Amino acid sequence: MSGSAVQVVFKNIHRPNSHTLAVYQEFGGYQSLAKALTMAREDVIDEVKRSGVRGRGGAGFPAGLKWSFIPKEDARPKYLVCNADEGEPGTCKDRDIIRFDPHLLIEGMIIAAYAVSSEQGYIYIRGEFYREAERLQAAVDEAYAAGLLGDNILQKGIRFHLAVHRGAGAYICGEETGLLESLEGKKGQPRLKPPFPANIGLYDCPTVINNVETLAAVPDIVLRGGDWYAGLGVAKSSGTKLFSVSGHVNKPGNYEVELGIPLKTLINDHAGGVRGG
Numbered sequence: 001m002s003g004s005a006v007q008v009v010f011k012n013i014h015r016p017n018s019h020t021l022a023v024y025q026e027f028g029g030y031q032s033l034a035k036a037l038t039m040a041r042e043d044v045i046d047e048v049k050r051s052g053v054r055g056r057g058g059a060g061f062p063a064g065l066k067w068s069f070i071p072k073e074d075a076r077p078k079y080l081v082c083n084a085d086e087g088e089p090g091t092c093k094d095r096d097i098i099r100f101d102p103h104l105l106i107e108g109m110i111i112a113a114y115a116v117s118s119e120q121g122y123i124y125i126r127g128e129f130y131r132e133a134e135r136l137q138a139a140v141d142e143a144y145a146a147g148l149l150g151d152n153i154l155q156k157g158i159r160f161h162l163a164v165h166r167g168a169g170a171y172i173c174g175e176e177t178g179l180l181e182s183l184e185g186k187k188g189q190p191r192l193k194p195p196f197p198a199n200i201g202l203y204d205c206p207t208v209i210n211n212v213e214t215l216a217a218v219p220d221i222v223l224r225g226g227d228w229y230a231g232l233g234v235a236k237s238s239g240t241k242l243f244s245v246s247g248h249v250n251k252p253g254n255y256e257v258e259l260g261i262p263l264k265t266l267i268n269d270h271a272g273g274v275r276g277g
């Protein structure tokens with residue numbers, strides 16, 4: 001699937017039964033959550049800020065900065081929403097994270113929720129991703145049974161509930177405010193901005209919305225440190241990125257590479273070169 005030396009969001013996908021909690025934990029899964037819960041919430045946000053990771057859903061907004069916009073002295077509930085709508089033609093990267101490593105996403109979400117004091121999260125998944133939604137739900141169920149989700153996470157008195165919500169297959173519901181409308185049960189039409197979701201989001205409450213790949217990078221950022229992640233990629237575009245390569249190449253697929261590599265390298269060294277040379 002991938003040929004880059006450093007793997008962050010695809011580090012587990014080659015393992016048999018990588019989607020199960022048992023395999024995820026065997027290879028260090030949920031250690032990052034345990035670490036995060038020993039840190040102050042602000043320090044988790046700072047670590048993500050230091051990593052420089054930018055949103056992987058398209059707009060490239062720095063994730064740590066987005067989290068820091070959630071008002072702290074505010075009695076309203078805070079929501080965390082994962083954008084798994086992935087409707088962009090030719091893009092199928094989030095789908096592979098969900099299929100092969102759903103616990104990586106769930107762990108990233110629990111850490112993000114802790115950082116912004118959210119007790120309720122949603123994964124809004126594209127309607128056509130039927131089997132992926134099933135697999136995700138199975139992973140959520142496993143996480144609840146293991147005390148990784150719920151009212152007393154890892155017996156630390158931290159609360160976070162997570163629901164999988166299937167969309168109906170509308171491209172526009174990938175846009176974050178259209179998504180929120182749809183999640184509220186309305187027609188998925190985008191809202192005017194400002195106000196931004198960090199202040200007026202789901203049910204008019206402070207809301208963080210991040211893409212699957214963004215949230216899946218969080219466990220490694222917290223466990224290995226923001227500086228480690230910032231050392232990957234190039235200045236201002238740190239870390240690794242999934243690229244879905246299709247068309248006339250010898251090895252179409254999803255590839256995780258450090259940001260900044262030339263397109264030619266991606267095509268030739270990873271996707272096997274252009275068909276027929």
Ligand SMILES: Cc1cc2nc3c(=O)[nH]c(=O)nc-3n(C[C@H](O)[C@H](O)[C@H](O)COP(=O)(O)O)c2cc1C
Pocket residue numbers: 054055056057058059060061063083084085086087088171172173174175176177209210211212214215
């Ligand atoms: C028309 C349109 C469609 C979009 N579709 C998606 C999508 O399918 N998945 C996604 O993560 N972001 C999509 N976005 C971007 C989201 O609005 C938003 O920026 C993103 O979910 C924020 O997460 P991030 O900061 O982690 O990237 C879309 C934006 C527009 C304008």
